[in-house]
Amino acid sequence: MVIYRGRDHQFGELSEQDKAKLAAYMRSRFLESLSARFQVVSQRGRNTLRVRLTLTGAVTNTPVLGTASRFDLAGAVYNGVQSARDGEGLLTGSVFYAAEILDAANGRLLNAFVSKQYPAPYDIKASVGALAAAEAGIDKGADALVAQLQ
Numbered sequence: 001m002v003i004y005r006g007r008d009h010q011f012g013e014l015s016e017q018d019k020a021k022l023a024a025y026m027r028s029r030f031l032e033s034l035s036a037r038f039q040v041v042s043q044r045g046r047n048t049l050r051v052r053l054t055l056t057g058a059v060t061n062t063p064v065l066g067t068a069s070r071f072d073l074a075g076a077v078y079n080g081v082q083s084a085r086d087g088e089g090l091l092t093g094s095v096f097y098a099a100e101i102l103d104a105a106n107g108r109l110l111n112a113f114v115s116k117q118y119p120a121p122y123d124i125k126a127s128v129g130a131l132a133a134a135e136a137g138i139d140k141g142a143d144a145l146v147a148q149l150q
Contacts (some may be wrong), residue, residue: 001014010057033142048104057096060130094118095132117141
């Protein structure tokens with residue numbers, strides 16, 4: 001688990017402390033999801049995958065307005081449409097990351113992708129707190145990776 005430090009990162013004005021907090025949460029959440037389905041090992045070997053995650057960006061929730069938009073008439077309409085489309089809610093944060101899946105025995109890249117994850121538009125819990133939506137996106141991404149590997 002690394003934090004991307006390139007000039008083209010997508011963190012905006014996110015503090016180093018918040019980046020570190022998200023990276024730690026991401027590591028623990030992906031490890032938790034993967035260990036529920038796969039045996040986690042610390043050494044390379046045959047029939048073993050290595051998953052390398054890079055946190056490339058995060059957007060915080062818009063304070064007060066993010067939550068209020070779930071109940072406001074205009075926001076409710078927009079979020080309703082987005083919910084039907086599995087889209088991103090109004091004034092909601094998100095997380096960006098890259099994942100690489102390698103054959104641990106020889107280091108050969110098997111799959112790689114970049115992802116943007118965000119909570120469902122009506123996930124009220126994810127609209128409260130600056131990093132709540134990014135954390136909900138991490139939860140969603142961890143579960144999606146396990147589903148992809150099955």
